[in-house]
Amino acid sequence: MLAGTKGAAAQGAGREIRLLMLGDSITAGYGLARSEGPPARIQALLRDRGRNVRVIDAGVSGDTTAGGRARLEWALADNPDAAIVALGGNDALRGLTPAQMRANLTAILDGLAARGIPTLLAGMIAPPNLGADYGRDFAAVFSDLAEARPDMVFYPFLLEGVAGDPALNQADRIHPNPRGAQVLAERMLPAIETLLDRAARSAPG
Template sequence: MSGRAEAREVRILALGDSLTAGYGLARSEGFVAQLEAALRAKGIPARVLDGGVSGDTSAGGRARLDWALADRPDVAIVALGGNDGLRAIPPEATYANLDAILRRLAERNVPALLAGMLAPPNLGAEYGEAFRGAFERLAREHAVVFYPFFLDGVAAEPALNQPDGIHPNARGVAVMVERILPAVERLIEKARS
């Protein structure tokens, strides 16, 4: 490996829940492994650090952020909120937790990508709008790379999900990675500039 800055391995923290932890999948099929492989296939030396804890809410991610930062990531993907929506946690609480996470990352000079989430439709349009709006507001206020819906192209597609209809299967994760990859590349560029 040359000494050039471009060749240095970029360390990416994937701070999330079961969607980043690869619930129900072999390690090689999960988001962390597939994202790392996709970046390497594009010639980007990357190591994706698994900061996913199944069942975690934005509050849980906030509580363990300093522990995750001990791995000294160069950048972070913040993919929390799915469990907040499933538990109908008030969007203001989700906003406050994610705001604290993004502030802490900024203090540590760790550029972030915020992966948005949508609330389950059974919670009603008003809750859904407020929930989605929390992510949009955070993206504006923190000027982070924003990917509006982490499960874009996968949610509600039976062929891309495990039998529970919530967690993506290996093919679903491949779709997630393919769709989020340009945003991750922008995040890496941000860290290198």
């Protein structure tokens, strides 16, 4: 039996696993019905694989990493067993400095680590119009945080396979349409299952 299958069997047989997704409008499913957004799609895929998981949608449209940092305590009220951090896109759209983003993400990840919550960090890519230097420094924030935290699961680009494809995005070319949200969930699924298996191993008892 594969390790992932073992993890799925254990989680399917046991209590419900709570997976927090802390993000912005991508997580919140801007322009979509709640059942069409990434959290709902991820939850459906996990349950199809036998995992008793509830994905907690903590996405707020327009949120920057500073906003996520400010509401972390509120987001943790449901006592999640694991967390996905999917922030940063609005920092780039607003031209906030990578140094600010690094400080905010560090604080979020430190807060989760202090509570023993296994975490997946989803990276973002800055728009090319902000320049090559900004784009390089922006991307380095995510890769540096991942390198410094080997126990954390890293998914380099939240919109991998979706960004830039008109067939998978709404008219604004930023937010996934229903099919795009499904592709996002399918692409992320292996990394999320790795996260859940780590959460199962670290759970008491």
